[in-house]
Amino acid sequence: MHGPNGELIRINCHDLNVQFADGSVGVSELTTEFQPGEITAIIGPSGCGKSTLLRAIAGLIPESSGQVAFAPLQCSSASFSSGSTSSGSCSSGSFSSGPFPAQRGDLAFVFQDAALVPWRTARENVQLPLELTNSHSVSEYRDAVTRQLRAVELSVDQDDKQPMQLSGGMRMRVSIARALVTEPAVLLLDEPFAALDEMLRTRLGELLVALWQQRQCTVLFVTHNIAEAILLSHRLVILSAGKLCAELTNPLPFPRSASLRTEPQFAQFYAELAAKLVEVSA
């Protein structure tokens, strides 16, 4: 799940501004860097520009000024240990503000509502990016799709069901499998578990971290759930009214699981983050 040449991708936002046609501001003067091979949670109150930032990075919304740039990080084989990134033997390539992904399928997006094609089966939905990018031969589709469906823990009997026949959690699993099937270097998730119940979102959060640990890539994860942001991320970026208000490094070690919630360190960081959010909202 690395870049087109096997490298990880660093994302740099420089003085990024996104303004809508009606004059409202989505993102304002935002400068930050999203580290390669890390999961960054973007958190903040509703309407603070989290989704707009994600869509601007994906190129789905044009920036009014400033730029989003992507730089590959060239690494030797064992540079990334499980759960933590080390740039010891990595060298950063130059940033490119040109269209990304350079190769279609390098960047994947998971939408809040799963956004599955309703007339396609689960398997056909996961297969869709491969069809669109023509990155695999038809004979290779089947194996790649099956691998991803099993990776997101969907049973074989769900493969040929249409989205309307699947539960909300299963639909989101299909959506994640679809995003991962092209082995993207950058994965953007826009509140993917917001519509799910607490147990399911915890389970899917764990699944996401497990998948990332198997094949690391640069992940930006929008959420308004503090616990979820802590459990999933290396770093947290707090937005308010389109502006970057704070950047925090998550002190909790990987691998993560829901049991971390009972740890004093979790509670301490949760309180710190909650206080920061209250301060930002005020």
Added chain:
Amino acid sequence: MKAQRSVHRLLSQAFPVVIVAAIAITVWQVVVALGEIEPILLPSPFQVANAVKQHNEALQRGFFITATTALTGLTLSVIIGGLTAVLFSQARLLRSALYPYAIFLQTVPIVAIAPLLITWSGYQQRTVILVAMIISLFPIVSNVTEGLTTLDVNLRDMFRLYGATRWSLLLKLRIPSAVRGLVQGIRISSGLAVIGAIVGEFFVGNGSSYDGLGTLMTGWQAQQKTAALIAAVLASTLLGVLMFWMVNLLAATVLSKWLPKNVC
């Protein structure tokens, strides 16, 4: 199995309709019997049934000809309307320039242009097909255009992210998204195609070798054969209903894959 369920559902929907028809026929018979109404004004259901028996061959032939005409007109409107909608979805300028004319076509009373069509195309089945096609074209164009251009924003963005070509977007997203609109359009147009065929036949008249239900109606009305006239009206109604059911059957079977509930 799915097709069987669909057919079963259609049959169970038809049952109450049949019951209402039976009640209406009974009331009709009672009204005619008690009111001593002249058969030339309103014949009894039995007299109509006798007319059906007497003119069975002509009615069957007329039904077949009108059905063929209406179906051909409808098929042409689906092909021409569908292709027009695809063009509209691909070229916004073309849509802006031509869509008002499509609306204009809908507002022109078909009765007003039928004589003109006969002048151009002659007293033959081709003219009647043309009338049926023109009257049933607009619902297809408008509904399919709507389906092709109104896409789920997230799905459209996902296709963009994967660099989908215009062709891929059309084949894999726009056209499947438009199936619902197509079915809605054909539902409306199926009834209109029958109306267009009958109106066209009124104008083509008895002077030609063409003898659809509309032509038979004109002749029997002139001969004051009211029972036969009602039989022809019922046959044309039956044709309209059959066309509508055929569309529903098509939606429930062949096209059902593209018509799931809006869960995504």
